[in-house]
Amino acid sequence: MTTTQKAGDARRSARGDGERHPRRVVWLLVAGVGLAAINLRTAVTSLGPLLSEVTGSLGMSGTLAGLLTTLPVLCFAAFGACTPALIRRFGEHHVLLAALCALTLGLGTRVLVDNAWAFLALSALALSGGAVGNVLLPTLVKQHFPSRVGAMTTLYTTALAVGTTAAAAGTVPIHQATGGEWRIALGCYAVLGVLAALPWLAALRHEPPRPAAGSALGIGRVLRTAMGWQSVLYFGTQSTIAYVLFGWFAELLRDSGMSPGAAGLALSYLTALAIPTSLVLPGLMARVRDHRGFMGVFFVCYLVGFTGLWLRPVECVWVWTTLIGIGMATFPLALTMFAVRTRTAPATAAMSAVSQSLGYLMAGAGPFLFGLLHDLTGSWHAPLAMLVVIAAANFAVGLLLGRDRHLEDQPALRGAAG
Numbered sequence: 001m002t003t004t005q006k007a008g009d010a011r012r013s014a015r016g017d018g019e020r021h022p023r024r025v026v027w028l029l030v031a032g033v034g035l036a037a038i039n040l041r042t043a044v045t046s047l048g049p050l051l052s053e054v055t056g057s058l059g060m061s062g063t064l065a066g067l068l069t070t071l072p073v074l075c076f077a078a079f080g081a082c083t084p085a086l087i088r089r090f091g092e093h094h095v096l097l098a099a100l101c102a103l104t105l106g107l108g109t110r111v112l113v114d115n116a117w118a119f120l121a122l123s124a125l126a127l128s129g130g131a132v133g134n135v136l137l138p139t140l141v142k143q144h145f146p147s148r149v150g151a152m153t154t155l156y157t158t159a160l161a162v163g164t165t166a167a168a169a170g171t172v173p174i175h176q177a178t179g180g181e182w183r184i185a186l187g188c189y190a191v192l193g194v195l196a197a198l199p200w201l202a203a204l205r206h207e208p209p210r211p212a213a214g215s216a217l218g219i220g221r222v223l224r225t226a227m228g229w230q231s232v233l234y235f236g237t238q239s240t241i242a243y244v245l246f247g248w249f250a251e252l253l254r255d256s257g258m259s260p261g262a263a264g265l266a267l268s269y270l271t272a273l274a275i276p277t278s279l280v281l282p283g284l285m286a287r288v289r290d291h292r293g294f295m296g297v298f299f300v301c302y303l304v305g306f307t308g309l310w311l312r313p314v315e316c317v318w319v320w321t322t323l324i325g326i327g328m329a330t331f332p333l334a335l336t337m338f339a340v341r342t343r344t345a346p347a348t349a350a351m352s353a354v355s356q357s358l359g360y361l362m363a364g365a366g367p368f369l370f371g372l373l374h375d376l377t378g379s380w381h382a383p384l385a386m387l388v389v390i391a392a393a394n395f396a397v398g399l400l401l402g403r404d405r406h407l408e409d410q411p412a413l414r415g416a417a418g
Contacts, residue, residue: 025206029144030155032199033137036100037156038163039196040133042189043107043126044072045168050175053182058116068120072127073243073364079131081219081357084349086132092143092345093207096136097200103129104193111187129193135352138338143208143345150286153339157282157332161274163192168271219354225410228354230401231337235355236362237394238330241302241387245270245324247367252380256313266321273325278332285336294333295398302327302391310384330394342407351407366390 047054047068055065086095106126110119141152167189175185222228249270253263285291305323308316338352373382 025203026144028199028203029140029206030152032096032196032203033140033152033156034159035192035196035199036096036133037137037159038166039100039103039189039193040130040137040160041164042167042192043103043123043130045164046171046186046189047123049168049171050182050185053175053180054119054186057182058114058119060116064116064120068123070364071120071123072130073360075124075127076131076134076360077357077364079128080135080353080360083132083135084218084346084353087136087139087346087349091207092136092140092349093200093204095132096140097197097204099129099132099136100193100197100200101129102126103133104190104197107193108187108190111183131356134356135349138335138352139345139349142339142342142348146339149336149339150283153282153286153332153336154279157278157335158275161278165268165272165275169268219350219357221412222350222354222407224412225407227341227401227405227407227410228351230397231334231341231351231355232358233397234330234337234394234401235334235359237390237397238328238334239359239363240366240390241394242328242331243363244366244370244383244387245328248370248374248383252309252383253313253317255380258314258317266317269318270321270325270328273322274328274331277326277329281329281332282336285333286340289340289404291333291337291340291402292399295395295402298327298330298333299391299395299398302394303388306384306388306391310381313380327391330398337401341401341405344408347407 051065051069054060055068060068083095090098103126106122106124106129110122110126113119113122137156138153141149141156145152171185174188175182178184223232246267250260250263250267253266254260258266281294285294301323305320305327308320308323313320334355338348338355342348342351370383370386373386374380376382
């Protein structure tokens with residue numbers, strides 16, 4: 001074989017598996033990624049608007065209701081950590097199809113039970129599917145579209161934001177249109193799960209071969225690297241800020257003098273800002289190798305927004321909300337990092353799994369600490385100061401993670417994952 005032929009083979013082997021498929025299969029994979037992403041948060045955000053109706057109908061105690069609201073981060077942490085092992089055993093396509101089936105089954109059956117514990121168990125089943133999908137989508141993008149990471153990350157982060165916002169905003173109107181039937185309002189999202197499973201059912205026979213056991217990259221090995229911990233802390237700090245704001249932002253504004261309707265509208269606006277930022281940012285991030293400039297912009301937005309809430313929370317609330325919403329673009333940046341800071345799909349899966357599992361555990365403590373500081377001080381100043389500290393930590397670790405490096409080049413992992 002000539003040198004030219006060898007070079008050509010190397011270039012072809014470096015291309016993603018999806019980019020060697022026929023065009024119809026590529027579009028099948030594109031549709032599968034987008035539809036799967038729409039479903040990843042519906043089990044979470046559809047429940048919040050009808051939480052009182054659900055807990056009252058099922059006779060849940062305050063303790064069980066608290067467990068229900070904490071269940072997402074627990075499931076995201078536990079099941080996300082198991083995903084790399086499942087991938088090595090069954091393959092990416094089979095695991096994602098099973099995850100979407102679990103999500104659909106959980107969403108469709110939890111509304112049929114009258115027992116609080118059964119509702120919790122079936123909610124955990126639905127959330128397990130979302131947790132596995134969280135880890136898998138960056139992996140599939142890296143595997144099938146390595147030269148189009150920016151475009152495909154834009155697709156799935158935007159679809160994720162649309163699904164999250166639609167489930168939060170659409171559940172109450174569906175509840176009202178069906179005569180106050182919370183079971184129909186929550187159960188209808190199972191239909192989206194069925195639609196998302198169809199492309200992956202068709203794509204099963206196009207799944208690439210699994211890597212040899214010796215090339216497997218596990219969570220433990222990632223945690224032996226500085227870059228692995230930087231990714232964990234970056235994802236964890238940005239998730240903590242997001243969970244705090246989703247839980248307390250409207251209450252802070254109401255306590256500062258806004259009407260409940262206006263405060264709820266501000267929270268909806270904050271959530272909806274994830275759609276334009278997800279559309280624009282991943283493509284920009286994938287075009288550059290050094291991401292520290294993005295880290296600085298997002299930190300400044302956070303700092304100005306939180307300072308504004310401290311000084312004049314109501315007068316310029318839409319300015320502060322917009323700035324904080326831009327700062328929360330750290331989420332699509334964190335997801336993009338999994339692909340651009342790794343060379344191979346197994347490394348992407350391992351980095352995604354460890355960052356999301358431990359990061360969501362960190363995020364679970366954020367709303368509790370924020371509320372505790374408010375109770376102890378009787379003011380919102382200490383809780384907002386906590387957010388500024390977390391944003392500063394996010395910025396500091398982001399400066400390290402944002403450098404042009406790859407996980408496989410870390411001393412503890414050289415030669416890993418292919």
